[in-house]
Amino acid sequence: MRKFRESLIEKFILLNGLASILFVILIFFFLAKDGVALFKTVRLSDFLFGIFWDPLAEPPQFGIVPLFLGSLMVTFGATAISVPLGIACAIFIGEIAPRWMREFLKAGVELLAAIPSIVIGFIGMTMMAPFVKKMFSLPTGLTALSGAIALAFMAIPTIVSIMEDAISAVPRSYREGSFALGATHWQTIYRVIIPAASSGIVASVMLGIGRVIGETMAVMMITGNAAVIPRTILEPVRTMTATIAAEMGETVRGSDHYFALFAVGMVLFLITFAINLIADAALHRERK
Amino acid sequence: MKLSPKWKQRIAFSVLGLASVVVIVPVIVIFSILIEKGLPAINWEFLTAMPRMGMRAGGIFPAIAGTMYLVLGTIVVALPLGVLAAVYLVEYARQNWMTRMIEVAIVNLAGVPSVVYGLFGLGLFVIFLKFGSSILAGSLTLSIMVLPVIITASKEALSSVPQSFREASLALGVSKWQTIRCIVLPNALPGILTGTILGVSRAAGETAPILFTVAAFYLPRLPKSVFDQCMALPYHLYVLSTQVPNVNPKIQYGTALVLVALVFILNFLAIVVRAHIRGKKQW
Numbered sequence: 080m081r082k083f084r085e086s087l088i089e090k091f092i093l094l095n096g097l098a099s100i101l102f103v104i105l106i107f108f109f110l111a112k113d114g115v116a117l118f119k120t121v122r123l124s125d126f127l128f129g130i131f132w133d134p135l136a137e138p139p140q141f142g143i144v145p146l147f148l149g150s151l152m153v154t155f156g157a158t159a160i161s162v163p164l165g166i167a168c169a170i171f172i173g174e175i176a177p178r179w180m181r182e183f184l185k186a187g188v189e190l191l192a193a194i195p196s197i198v199i200g201f202i203g204m205t206m207m208a209p210f211v212k213k214m215f216s217l218p219t220g221l222t223a224l225s226g227a228i229a230l231a232f233m234a235i236p237t238i239v240s241i242m243e244d245a246i247s248a249v250p251r252s253y254r255e256g257s258f259a260l261g262a263t264h265w266q267t268i269y270r271v272i273i274p275a276a277s278s279g280i281v282a283s284v285m286l287g288i289g290r291v292i293g294e295t296m297a298v299m300m301i302t303g304n305a306a307v308i309p310r311t312i313l314e315p316v317r318t319m320t321a322t323i324a325a326e327m328g329e330t331v332r333g334s335d336h337y338f339a340l341f342a343v344g345m346v347l348f349l350i351t352f353a354i355n356l357i358a359d360a361a362l363h364r365e366r367k
Numbered sequence: 368m369k370l371s372p373k374w375k376q377r378i379a380f381s382v383l384g385l386a387s388v389v390v391i392v393p394v395i396v397i398f399s400i401l402i403e404k405g406l407p408a409i410n411w412e413f414l415t416a417m418p419r420m421g422m423r424a425g426g427i428f429p430a431i432a433g434t435m436y437l438v439l440g441t442i443v444v445a446l447p448l449g450v451l452a453a454v455y456l457v458e459y460a461r462q463n464w465m466t467r468m469i470e471v472a473i474v475n476l477a478g479v480p481s482v483v484y485g486l487f488g489l490g491l492f493v494i495f496l497k498f499g500s501s502i503l504a505g506s507l508t509l510s511i512m513v514l515p516v517i518i519t520a521s522k523e524a525l526s527s528v529p530q531s532f533r534e535a536s537l538a539l540g541v542s543k544w545q546t547i548r549c550i551v552l553p554n555a556l557p558g559i560l561t562g563t564i565l566g567v568s569r570a571a572g573e574t575a576p577i578l579f580t581v582a583a584f585y586l587p588r589l590p591k592s593v594f595d596q597c598m599a600l601p602y603h604l605y606v607l608s609t610q611v612p613n614v615n616p617k618i619q620y621g622t623a624l625v626l627v628a629l630v631f632i633l634n635f636l637a638i639v640v641r642a643h644i645r646g647k648k649q650w
Binding site for chain 1: 373379380384386393394395397447448451473475477479483484486489575601609623
């Protein structure tokens with residue numbers, strides 16, 4: 080009797096363990112179910128390579144290219160800002176800063192991570208956008224650049240925390256060996272510690288990018304929401320995430336527009352899935 | 368001129384320190400702005416009254432209450448599911464391909480964009496299961512989103528319970544499940560709670576997953592059941608700052624400050640719980 084109960088409980092717990100796999104499959108299934116329905120009326124190539132996104136035009140245009148380029152531009156900008164800053168900050172926290180400063184910086188980074196994205200978007204919209212507008216004398220401050228700056232600060236906590244873990248995982252003996260050979264602290268950092276922590280760098284950058292691509296609310300409020308192919312980073316853009324969030328409320332359930340937004344969601348899911356697999360592989364390799 | 372290694376080090380360290388300043392200063396600026404501009408808006412009426420005049424006056428009580436409901440709903444669903452999943456991974460799972468699959472799935476759940484969770488919640492809970500736009504659909508969507516956080520934290524808490532505790536219990540003839548329930552879980556509880564609070568604090572601040580699954584634009588009454596829509600703080604801030612013209616900035620900043628304060632109270636709670644266990648642990 081007791082054995083029976085135990086095995087029953089064990090099966091129930093196994094089910095809970097398997098739930099994560101189930102949810103990933105369910106997410107993909109429910110995105111694909113409505114996303115694929117778009118291709119009954121719109122050709123796949125028109126969706127993937129179409130350069131106009133205009134659901135209200137006659138006939139409606141569902142080309143993902145401007146949205147994809149919008150996401151790409153914002154992500155690229157945010158990565159260019161957040162990766163060097165994040166890595167530098169992690170090295171400073173992990174290697175150089177005295178104890179009190181380390182605690183202070185870590186608390187600051189944790190605070191940054193806890194600010195909801197809508198608040199970042201709100202502050203970015205009311206405070207930073209006018210600043211960007213004035214600085215580059217633009218017609219509007221709601222540009223890809225403003226979005227990139229805001230998103231960089233949302234990616235930095237991810238990059239700093241993973242990077243710092245990777246740095247502190249470098250064995251003490253590496254450091255001591257380098258010092259014993261007469262290297263300075265800085266030479267030790269960039270010749271020994273950074274190479275030894277390189278897979279952590281890959282993982283932190285990938286997860287930072289994943290965070291940026293998927294970010295929705297801040298980007299929707301700051302980037303100006305113009306679904307056209309951007310030429311420079313000082314123009315308004317619209318990302319894939321912002322398009323879904325902004326337009327879903329106006330669509331009719333079961334219309335092509337509705338299906339098109341699910342198709343965009345599917346593309347997003349596949350991109351972040353790939354990014355996460357790469358990051359996980361890097362972290363897994365490091366652990367071995 | 369060639370720089371000596373010592374000078375190179377000085378320059379490099381200054382650059383790294385400067386980068387850290389660039390990271391930290393905006394955090395301080397954001398908080399000063401929120402407090403300076405938001406604090407004057409906050410009074411008893413703002414926190415406890417219904418919105419009036421198309422949300423341009425009055426309070427934000429239904430949004431605060433709505434966020435509380437969503438947080439509670441998320442805990443009810445995600446806590447047991449996450450803890451049991453962690454129990455499986457730590458106590459039962461063997462090192463095989465299935466365990467690796469589960470781990471990869473958790474990593475991927477953590478990386479799914481929040482707006483994609485919104486689409487998924489719309490497709491599965493709102494439409495397919497016919498819950499409609501409701502607290503139930505929103506809580507379920509948020510629960511799946513925070514599940515990876517709770518599982519990861521619970522796993523860590525469970526594996527930090529010393530192996531000898533389990534062995535002592537098993538040696539007394541206690542079954543495996545009873546050992547987990549009476550020995551391992553109580554010892555891991557504070558760590559599990561910390562992770563759960565951090566997870567729901569994230570859920571409390573998210574907007575995109577609730578956009579299509581629960582959030583009501585303007586609903587000046589409290590929900591009556593889990594099948595009702597409700598307002599929520601993050602969505603309310605979004606509405607106030609982009610959808611309603613001529614809102615007094617004081618109300619916008621006040622709402623932002625309340626939201627941030629709520630998230631921070633939750634985070635602070637997690638830190639207190641964590642500090643409490645560090646002090647009490649005997650092993």
